[in-house]
Amino acid sequence: MPLNRRDFVQAMMYSPFALTLSLSQAKRVAAEETNASGVSISEIHEGEDVFAYIQRVKGGFDLQLYREILGAANAFKEGDQIIGVAATDEESRKNARALLAATRIVDINAHPVFKDKLHQLITNRQSSTLKERSANLTLGALKQLLLTEDEATIKKVTSGLSSDVIGSVVKLMTNGELIIVGSKVFNSLPGSQIGARGYLGARLQPNSPTDNLDDIFWQVLDGWSYAVGDVLLGTNPVSSTPESVEAVELVLKDILVTFGVADIMPHCVLSHIDVQAEVERQNPGSTALWFQSIAGSDDANETFDISVKKMRDYARSRTGQYGLYFETGQGADFTNGHSHGFDMVLHESRKYGFARALTQDVAAAQKSAGKESAPWVHLNDVAGFIGPEVFRTREQLVRCCLEDIIMGKLHGLTIGLDVCSTLHMDVSLDDLDWCLDQIMPANPAYLMALPTKIDPMLGYLTTGFQDHVRMREKFGYRVNNKMWGFFQKLAVIDASGKPTEHFGDPTWVYLQYRRKKGDSRTNRAILKEGRQKLSEVRGRGVFIAEGYGEKHSELEPSLKVEIDQIYHDAKKSIWAELTSDFISSVPEAVPLTTQSNDRLEYILHPTTGEQLSKAATKMIRQLRNSYDEKFDVQVVISDGLNALSIMDEGHLEPFLKELRQQLLAAGYHPSKRNIIIKSGRVRAGYRIGELLFGGLSGNRAILHIIGERPGTGHHTFSVYMTSPPGSVWGQSGKVDHNITKVVSGIAATALKPTKGADETVRILHQMNAG
Numbered sequence: 001m002p003l004n005r006r007d008f009v010q011a012m013m014y015s016p017f018a019l020t021l022s023l024s025q026a027k028r029v030a031a032e033e034t035n036a037s038g039v040s041i042s043e044i045h046e047g048e049d050v051f052a053y054i055q056r057v058k059g060g061f062d063l064q065l066y067r068e069i070l071g072a073a074n075a076f077k078e079g080d081q082i083i084g085v086a087a088t089d090e091e092s093r094k095n096a097r098a099l100l101a102a103t104r105i106v107d108i109n110a111h112p113v114f115k116d117k118l119h120q121l122i123t124n125r126q127s128s129t130l131k132e133r134s135a136n137l138t139l140g141a142l143k144q145l146l147l148t149e150d151e152a153t154i155k156k157v158t159s160g161l162s163s164d165v166i167g168s169v170v171k172l173m174t175n176g177e178l179i180i181v182g183s184k185v186f187n188s189l190p191g192s193q194i195g196a197r198g199y200l201g202a203r204l205q206p207n208s209p210t211d212n213l214d215d216i217f218w219q220v221l222d223g224w225s226y227a228v229g230d231v232l233l234g235t236n237p238v239s240s241t242p243e244s245v246e247a248v249e250l251v252l253k254d255i256l257v258t259f260g261v262a263d264i265m266p267h268c269v270l271s272h273i274d275v276q277a278e279v280e281r282q283n284p285g286s287t288a289l290w291f292q293s294i295a296g297s298d299d300a301n302e303t304f305d306i307s308v309k310k311m312r313d314y315a316r317s318r319t320g321q322y323g324l325y326f327e328t329g330q331g332a333d334f335t336n337g338h339s340h341g342f343d344m345v346l347h348e349s350r351k352y353g354f355a356r357a358l359t360q361d362v363a364a365a366q367k368s369a370g371k372e373s374a375p376w377v378h379l380n381d382v383a384g385f386i387g388p389e390v391f392r393t394r395e396q397l398v399r400c401c402l403e404d405i406i407m408g409k410l411h412g413l414t415i416g417l418d419v420c421s422t423l424h425m426d427v428s429l430d431d432l433d434w435c436l437d438q439i440m441p442a443n444p445a446y447l448m449a450l451p452t453k454i455d456p457m458l459g460y461l462t463t464g465f466q467d468h469v470r471m472r473e474k475f476g477y478r479v480n481n482k483m484w485g486f487f488q489k490l491a492v493i494d495a496s497g498k499p500t501e502h503f504g505d506p507t508w509v510y511l512q513y514r515r516k517k518g519d520s521r522t523n524r525a526i527l528k529e530g531r532q533k534l535s536e537v538r539g540r541g542v543f544i545a546e547g548y549g550e551k552h553s554e555l556e557p558s559l560k561v562e563i564d565q566i567y568h569d570a571k572k573s574i575w576a577e578l579t580s581d582f583i584s585s586v587p588e589a590v591p592l593t594t595q596s597n598d599r600l601e602y603i604l605h606p607t608t609g610e611q612l613s614k615a616a617t618k619m620i621r622q623l624r625n626s627y628d629e630k631f632d633v634q635v636v637i638s639d640g641l642n643a644l645s646i647m648d649e650g651h652l653e654p655f656l657k658e659l660r661q662q663l664l665a666a667g668y669h670p671s672k673r674n675i676i677i678k679s680g681r682v683r684a685g686y687r688i689g690e691l692l693f694g695g696l697s698g699n700r701a702i703l704h705i706i707g708e709r710p711g712t713g714h715h716t717f718s719v720y721m722t723s724p725p726g727s728v729w730g731q732s733g734k735v736d737h738n739i740t741k742v743v744s745g746i747a748a749t750a751l752k753p754t755k756g757a758d759e760t761v762r763i764l765h766q767m768n769a770g
Contacts, residue, residue, distance in 0.1 A: 038081060038088040039072035041095040049102040049138075051111070064341065067113060071343035072096035073171040075399045079331045079390040082605070083339045097172055101140030108139070108165050113342045114350075116298040117308045122163050122353035125360060131160040139165070143172045146181045146410075154185055158410045166410045167349030170403045175438070178402040182442030185409040190374040192264075192480050194231055194445055195414035200477035201446035202468050203380065203416065204229035207457035208542060209714060209750040211238045213251045214533060215456075215542045220255050221509040222451050222544050225502070226465040227493050230483035231378075231416065231446045232289060232325065233267040236458060238745050239759070240271040246279045249286045258516045262288075264482045266322040266376070272305065273314055289322040289376070290314065293332075294354050296347035300338035305738045311354075315361035319369040322376045323362040326355050329382040329418075330400050331390030335606060336737075344390070345403055348381075352411040355379050359413070378414040378445065381405070384421045385460060389606050394431040397421065398438045405442045416446035420462040423570045423711050424603060424641070429453055429563070432461055433470075440475050447471075451545040452555065452563050457745060459570065459709030459716075465545055470553035504547045504556075507531055541713045541749050570710035576643040578678060586637070586652070588673045590623070592616035596679040610683035612691075620691040623673065627692070633663055633670035633701045633764075636688055638680030642707035645715035645747060652705070652717075655746065655753035659703070662761040668701075682706060682720050686735045689722060696726030699768045703760065708744065716751075718744035719760045723767050741767060 044053060054065050071085025073096040080086040087093035109131075112119055134142070134157050142161075146154055146169070158166070170178065188195040195201075206219030216235055223229040233252045237245055252267035266288035269276065273292040280287045292311065295301045301308075318324060328351040330344040339347075355377070362375035381404040384397045391400060401417055408415030419435055421427035427435070432453060450456075452464045471477055478484065487493050490512060492503050502508040507530035514526045534544055543563070547556040555563065577599070583591050595611045596602035602609045612620070635656070639646060646652050656674065663670045677684055685704035693700035701723035708718045722740045729735060741763050746756035 037084055038086045039068040039084070039092055039096070040088045041069070041072060041092040041099070044095045044099055047102060048099060049104070049107070050099045051103065051107055053099050061111070066111060067342040069096050069099060070113065070168060070171075070346060073100050073168070074343050074345055075171075075396070077330075077344060077391040077396055077400070078388065078604075079334045079386075080343045082389065083334065083341060085341070085343050100168060101138060101143070101172055103139055104135070105137050105139065105142065105161070105165050106135035108168060109135070109162050113164055113346055114297060114340050118296070118298055118301070118350060118354055121308050121312075121357050122350065125353075125357040126162055127159045129160070131162075133157070134160050139169050139172060142169050143177075147177055151184050151186070154181075154410075155412075159412060161410065163349040163353030163411070164346060166352070166407050167346040170406055171345060173406075175399060175402055178406050179442045182402065182405045182409060182444075185406075186443070187409060187412050187414050188445075189376055189378060189414050192482070193478070194480050195378070197443065198476070198478055199445075199480065200440070200443070200468070200471055200475070201231040201416070201480055202228045202449035203232040203234050203446055205234060205236065205448050205450050205455070205462075207236050207450070207455055208540075209238065209457045209712060209716065209745040209747075210540070211244055211248060212537075212540060212542075213247060215537050215540060216248060217251055217255065218506060218510075218534060218537045218544060219451060219542070220252070221513065222506040222546075223449055223465050224487065224490065225492050225504055225506045225509050226469060226545070227479065227484070227487040227499075227503070228449050228465045228468045230265060230480040232265060234270055234289075234291070234325070235268075236270045238457065238751070239743070240275050240741075241763075242275055242278045242282065245269045245271045245275050246283055246286055249279060250283075253286065253288065255513070258513060259486070261483065261486055263321070264480070264486070268325055270327070273311075274305070277314070288320075289325050290318065291325045291327070293327045294351050295328075295336075295338070296333050296350035296354075297338055297340060300333045300336055303336050303338070303737055308354075311358055312361055315358040316365045318362045318375070319365050319371070323366075324358060324377045326351075326358075326377075326379040327382055328352070328355075328379060329385050330404065331386040334390060335386050337607070345407075348404060349407050349411075352379065352408050352413060352415075355413055356411045378416065379408060380416045380418055380446075380448075381408065382418040382420065384419065384425065384427070387422045387603070388425050389604055392426045394427045394435050397427060398435050401435070401439045401444075402442055405439075405444050414445045417444045418448045418462055420448070420460050422460050423567075424574050427461070429461060429567055432463070433467075436463070436467060436471065437474070440471055440477075443477075451543045452559065454543065454563055454566055454711050454713070456542045456712050457709070459711035461711065464555070466548065466553045466555060473553055499552050503552060504545065506544065506546065507534065543713070566711060566713050573642045573644045573707075573710035573715060576639075576647075578639045578643045578646065578676070582647045583676055586674050586676060587656070590619065590673050590675045592619060592675060592677050592680075594677060594679050594681075594684055599679065602679040606681065609679050609681040610687070612684060612687050616677075617691065620675075620688055623671075624692050627671065629696055631669050631671040632698060633668050633703060634673075634675065634688065634692055635659070635670065636675045636677060636680075636685045636702055636704045638677045638684065638704065638706040640680070640707035640717070642710045642715060642717070645707040645717040646705070648715050648748065650748040651715070651746075651753055655705070655757050658754040658757035659760060662757055666761055666765060668764075680706070682737070682740070685720060686722065689729050689735060690732060692729075693726050694730035696729070698725060699723050700726050700729060701764055701768075703764070712745075712750075714745070714747040714750045716745050716747040718742055718746065719756065721760060721764050721767065723764060
């Protein structure tokens with residue numbers, strides 16, 4: 001299947017800086033390099049709105065200037081700056097906001113920032129009656145209505161608002177004003193308090209570097225031992241084959257069914273929605289909630305191999321208890337090359353408009369099936385997952401989260417957050433605590449929940465189980481009532497909600513699981529078995545929290561030390577570069593470079609790492625001539641975000657040896673040359689494929705080995721496999737992530753390199769057979 005959102009974003013987002021520059025130095029240099037470009041609005045007239053200003057400056061409507069003014073009204077973010085729509089200074093930002101505040105809703109609606117099928121869908125789904133009722137309000141008046149009126153009045157207005165209007169009004173608000181709106185607008189899921197005022201739920205994210213079922217199983221029990229996990233058991237898969245996805249789905253389902261809570265919360269494997277549908281077709285009842293990443297334009301959605309029609313068809317098929325689950329995030333469209341000249345906030349708002357329309361489709365489907373309850377549909381905003389080319393600082397992360405919470409709520413969505421950071425952003429483990437304190441007063445529906453702040457598979461920073469305990473203590477937030485009752489029956493909390501002696505003890509939860517399964521062994525025997533299984537999980541490098549520090553909301557001290565060490569190792573991995581000695585040690589190495597002049601440019605301007613240098617282009621053309629069409633597989637090796645994962649002993653060498661043997665045994669004709677790219681991103685492999693294979697007969701494969709995911713506790717690399725016919729390679733830009741598959745988590749301590757090679761060839765064979 002195509003890459004899921006997190007796979008393709010990670011394929012492009014990470015990269016080390018040059019070793020001689022600190023992250024803070026890089027930030028200063030970036031500002032110096034790019035402040036000269038942007039939007040300058042030095043003078044506006046009293047009472048002037050956006051369109052009057054454009055008329056005065058341009059003599060008529062100008063779409064580019066319109067987008068620039070909308071972008072200039074945003075709080076500063078690097079992603080907007082890169083495409084030239086960020087304000088050059090605070091005066092310009094202030095003036096852009098003044099123009100926007102004076103602009104009527106009807107005029108915003110009459111000038112769409114971007115037209116495509118998604119925009120048409122969003123427009124068609126606005127309540128026509130409410131749209132007319134609010135049409136003559138200015139955005140400034142709308143802001144005041146949101147700040148001063150009650151929830152019921154606000155909701156009477158918002159269903160008539162377009163995504164462009166909702167995305168524009170948040171630009172006018174301070175963080176404090178965003179919190180005011182967020183703290184009084186709520187959209188809860190049916191039959192629950194998820195998304196209700198005063199409640200903060202948790203999506204358990206039991207990820208495993210190898211999709212190991214025990215790793216996943218024990219992380220769920222671990223979360224429940226802290227009375228955390230009431231929204232969803234949702235795993236990000238390493239493998240998206242239907243067989244692998246089904247196996248994980250069944251483990252998650254078994255836990256819920258065994259404990260009798262399957263009718264309270266669903267399970268989900270976050271593979272492509274086509275895979276989930278196939279799993280359900282093959283094994284009816286194995287899936288529950290269906291997931292899909294969505295984007296803010298038709299072509300960006302094509303990268304996920306979805307369309308408005310495909311998603312509407314799926315939405316109209318969801319007639320069971322659980323509907324759909326979406327993930328979004330500011331900057332994903334930009335990273336994927338689909339900015340279309342307008343800012344990240346408006347892109348994100350359009351995604352929420354898409355989700356709102358699909359929610360209505362699910363509701364209509366359920367109504368036609370005789371169900372009157374609201375649809376179980378929610379959205380998770382993965383803020384901070386892209387990287388510093390989008391935004392870098394903790395303050396920007398807070399701003400992004402607050403904007404997204406309010407936009408989601410105004411669209412009528414149940415919206416949760418993944419308050420997260422990549423390892424190359426200027427956001428530390430402690431910074432994430434500070435961010436949570438700033439964001440939580442806006443009361444999102446839920447947060448992610450892992451044993452610690454570091455995801456063992458994705459290798460990014462997010463919220464751990466005990467962060468939830470701290471948020472409950474600090475803000476008084478509650479857990480969905482039915483699950484809170486379950487946690488009390490589980491005896492990890494008492495009748496008053498206080499932690500018991502079993503709090504933070506996953507083996508205790510395992511004992512209850514075994515009893516539910518009818519296991520009659522002694523408690524001692526079951527607990528001993530549980531401790532052994534926990535040891536095995538930890539031996540695979542998967543974090544499990546047990547106990548606590550001085551407070552129930554603090555990590556056990558020795559685990560905290562371990563997490564800090566992994567964090568620092570991740571920083572080292574990000575800064576590492578492939579050495580000359582290592583490159584020369586790779587058999588038949590062909591070293592190439594991209595258009596990134598150094599690591600700083602590579603990280604700040606991602607597209608430079610996607611394009612080959614002139615010298616590299618010349619070299620690939622020479623290789624093509626020398627190959628004389630004899631080879632159908634080319635191996636490409638890039639440092640990516642984790643050069644150590646490529647250079648570590650026992651990683652690349654056994655992988656390449658086994659890969660070549662398997663390819664030859666399967667009848668392929670791989671080149672003996674190993675192309676090595678410094679500062680290369682996944683799309684650089686596509687450029688090589690175009691030059692090497694364009695116009696040749698038959699399927700031709702690029703197998704791109706790239707270092708990834710620092711922070712997992714492993715030094716892992718992935719293989720991105722692309723194998724279209726030469727006729728497709730021959731169309732410039734045609735090959736992209738939607739026809740690529742990936743094997744990730746390869747390391748001596750995770751998915752063994754030899755097994756990773758086996759899996760690579762197996763999937764390649766499936767791709768070519770299809």
